[in-house]
Amino acid sequence: MKKEKSFTFEEIFKQNERRIYYNLHQLGIRDYYGEYYSEAMFAMWIAYKKYDRDEGPLSTYFNYAIRNRLIDLIRKKTREYEVEKEYIEQETALLIAETNSTYTSSDTNIPDEKLWKNVFSTLTINQRKWVYYAIILDYPVKEIAEKENVSVEAVKSWGKEARRKLRGVWDVKSEFL
Template structure:
C-alpha cells in the first residue's frame, strides 16, 4: 500500500482497498443481500482515508482496523434492534394471550379489570342489583361504578353500543320513579 499522499485520490485508494471491505464481510460471516454492510465498509474506508496520519502507522493496518470495527458496530446495532422488536412482540403477545381479553372479528380487546372499589354502602348496591336485570346491573357496575366507556362495555359483552345505551336508559327510568325507591327501601 502506498502512503496516503495528497496525490492519491480516494478513487485510487478505493480501487486498491475495495477487497478489504469484502474480506471483512466474509471473515465476519455477514450475509449482505442488500449491500448495507458493504456501504458501511465503504464509508469506513472513506473516513479512514480522511483521518489517516502516516506517522501513526501503516495505512493498510489502519484501514483494516476502521472497516472491521465499523462492521462490528453495525452488527451490534442490528442485533439490538432485533432484540428490541422481539421484546416488543413478546410483550404484545403476552397482553393478547393472557386470558383477559375478548376476541371479536379478529381483534382482541382487553377485559375490564375492575380494581377494588370503595363503595359507600354495599347494602344499597345489593338492593339495587336485586331489582335490576343482569344487563342493567352490568351497565351500573361497569359504566357507573367502574367508569368504563359504553363502547368498551359493548365489546366486552359482545353486543351493540345501542343495546348498552338501552340498558342505561332502563336503569335511569327506574331510578326516576319514586315508587321504585320504596321498593328498594332507600331513604333519599
C-alpha cells in the first residue's frame, strides 16, 4: 500500500543529488554536456514517483534506478557510435573506390588508401563530397553545386569546414588548404 509522500521531489533531490555524481564517477562517465546528469535526474524523478515504502529504502531504489538508467544510456550511445562508425567506413570505402577508378594506370599519383581513410574519417558526408569533387576531380564550385543540387554557398561552406578539419589532421600544405 502506498503512503502519502511527505517531501517534495525538490527536497528529496537536494538531499540525494550526490548519488548522481557518485554513479557517474563509479561508471567512469565524463559528462561534458550534462546529458548523463539530466538522464540520472530523470531516473531519480521516475523512481520518486514509483517508490513504494514496502519495497525497501528510497536511497537504495534511487541508486538502482540511476545506475541502470546510466548503463542503458551508455549502451545506447555505444550502439549509435558503432552504427555511425560502420557507415563512415562504408562511405570511405565507396569514395576510395570511386577515387581509384578515376585514375588510369599511367597516373603516378594514385591516392594512398590509408591516407584517404584517415582523411575521410574526420569529415561529414558533404565535406567528403567537396574533397572528392574539388580536390580529387578538380571540379569548380559551381559545377559541384549543380551536381549536388545545392547552392554555391553551401558548397563553399563544405569546403571551408573540410579545410579547417584537414588542417588539424593533415600536415601537408596544399593550394586547397
